[in-house]
Amino acid sequence: MSLRLRAPIVLPCDAECSVLRDAVVDIGADGRILHCGPAADAPAFDGPVRELTGVLLPGLINTHAHSPMTVLRGMGDNLPLIRWLTEVIWPAEGKLTGEDVYAGMVLGSVEMLRAGVTTSAEMYFFGEDVARAVIDTGARGVIASAVLDGLGMDWRRMLADIDAWIDADGLRFGPGERVELSYGPHSAYTLPPEALTKVAEAARQRDALIQIHVAESLPEDQAQRAEHGSVPALLAKSAFFGGRVLTAHSVHLSDADIALYATHQVGVAHCPGSNTKLASGIARLTDLRKARVPVGLGTDGPASNDDLDLWEDMRLAAQLARVSTMDSTALGAADALLLATRGGADALHRDDIGVLEAGRWADVVHMGVDDPAFAAGLDVPDSHLIANLVWAAGSRTVTDVWVAGEQVVADREPTRVDRAEAQAMAGKVTTRLLA
Template sequence: MAQRFFVPVVLPADPDCSVLRDAVVDVGPDGRITYCGAASAAPSITENVACSVLPGILTPGLVNTHAHSPMTILRGIGGDLPSMARRQNVIWPTEARMRARDARAGMLLGCIEMLRYGVTTSAEMYAHAEELVEAALEAGSRVLVAPAYINRPGIDWYSEIKAIGKWIDADGLRFGPGDRIELCYGPHSAYTLPTQALHVTAEESAGRGALVHIHLAETVDEDLAQRWEHGSTIQLLQKTGLLKGRLLAAHAVHLSDNDIRLLAESGTGVAHCPGSNAKLAAGMAPLHALRSASIPVGLGTDGPVSSDDLDLWEEARLAMMFSRLSMSDPLALTAKDAFLMATAGGAAALGRTDIGALRPGNWADMTHIDVDGPYFAAGLDVADEQLLANLMWAAGSRAVKDVWVAGEPVVVNGETVRVDRIAAQRALADATTRIR
């Protein structure tokens, strides 16, 4: 059934970051937006439209551009170790003991956590991809799944790449209710794969128009051999053809001016993960330079082992703070900028035009913000800049009340409605006991 929402304030996440007052959002029976604008200009409706009056603010669902959400099962381990030692000595050995159902349990709880935070889309890189898809569909999330592959004993990267292609050929690049699932390629990084694997990935993904999701220049010491041989990891990706297709670069911390130029010319999207970068002391990404080069930049939480939560509002706050510190400029990244990075900017980084903004034709992925709290004590009748500041600096995930994906309610009054959160937490606890 078609739906109409009457809302005091709508933030559609258009390029101007408009603040619409006394607004209406219409959703068709297919789960796509048909109108977003002033109530006074809204089209007339028929009797077959369900009308709802929402107090507060309606925004697009947030877009998490880089996550390993099944790692909720590993949350808290190795947090005080250096990045490479943490991976090699703690994370990878523990992951080797995980079974498919463990990854599913981790992904389901990760989806629940993100939905309750108003994050409706996440770009996931992990193994056991079929189980990730099952969990996302159960929770009602929208997910871009990149089955991860790496050059390690027992893992045949060539077969992994070919399997992704067969899956896309069988089910399509996007599938599921409301096109909730998009399949991608997930080469872990240049330093964990031979150059030939990057060549094959470029060829296979380009032929299918698929996104390639890869870690890029995260730490200063991870890709020394690649930099020595090719000048930089980005130059290596250019040589292998990966810059010619759809590419999502996670982290992108240690970049030269030439690297940034190559990324800009190729249209590569960047997933900026300030929380993970800070916790792991990986460095401070050149966010100002990336944005100045018109590179599409979204926000990412990384995995729950790297940043411990899946709260994209927190990443937005960290992005603002770190950008201001690095530039010694309190206007380096504003609340408006951060809001757009968490929504439309994230969609652009993923190469998606059907999510991240409330506009006709887009999926009705929406987040309802409750303003009955101390962070909105001044109410909604304030200047637009103050309203955005209160949302991004003070309220964040604490104020999320209701969430829809493709027009379907997935969170009501702060709780998931498609899955039992308590049961999911218990299932994860059991899985955690088995693998540690």
């Protein structure tokens, strides 16, 4: 049914990061936003009104995750990326079943929703089980079934399976279009150039997003860099660009690489938490933004971060941008908030999420203010308010979450699934893998 949410503060996350005081968000019966603005100027509304006490903002967008890896959390700690993958993670993943992946995704989805993350871009195996988990928890997912070569995998068959799935079910489906299907070629170092070209052709034919790891760490793609100069250069030669492309990490980029991204409007999923934990490096965030490359934030997997709290990555992105440039103004609190909302939508090439405005999906988060971060209340300057929200409050103040107008978190607990059962289900998988 339709619903009006009224709160002392609404942050629509428009380009100016406006702060609306005593404002409303009107939600239609179809789960989309009808209106967002000051209560004094709001149109007449016949539906129920929910009076809230804190801050409303769009659901955060996690632009790169492998959330089923909640069942692998803590494994291979203190290893660099390539050893972590080859010695620990890939062997463990080889033992996972579809039900294991479902259990891991349910827990990951619950964890994100409780942190105000309503959309996550997922790259993993057993895509149908990932989609089932997303729908069951009420979240929103952009799901890329992985495509790899070797390790007993056939990239041609994996590509054909994605083609068939999209052709059968459509690009988006589920209540409130909860699921978007996409392509997940793992990387240029796990696939031949022919595969990259074929994946890009298939995705462009269907207007589908491609998710791919690019230049995450220096050791991973030495052969590709030696032959082509860089991974972005290889992707350009392989006719990979031109459609909807999202590159995860993109840490080690040259000026020419950034120019390529800008020319083709390639999205970047910036994952500062994972990049620092695995000592992969610090991405050139300020240069990417200066070049007007679409950038969002990602957690990466919960075995490499090791949580799915995008508020932490929001703060870390700003801190690393400042310390890497020795400029305390390089990325402000408002900039960081926009990276996690409208920036994530831009990186995913989506215009229906990430902002509270008419026509977009009503993915809304309510942040409570009974917290030390808001000791001075809400009657402070706008910049002060946003600074407290980003730097001091974060996920612990999330109280309620709606996705497509449906409340999926109430008083900090999921409404669709039982959190204790989700934790127990995933815990059994981890226990088996460790035995």
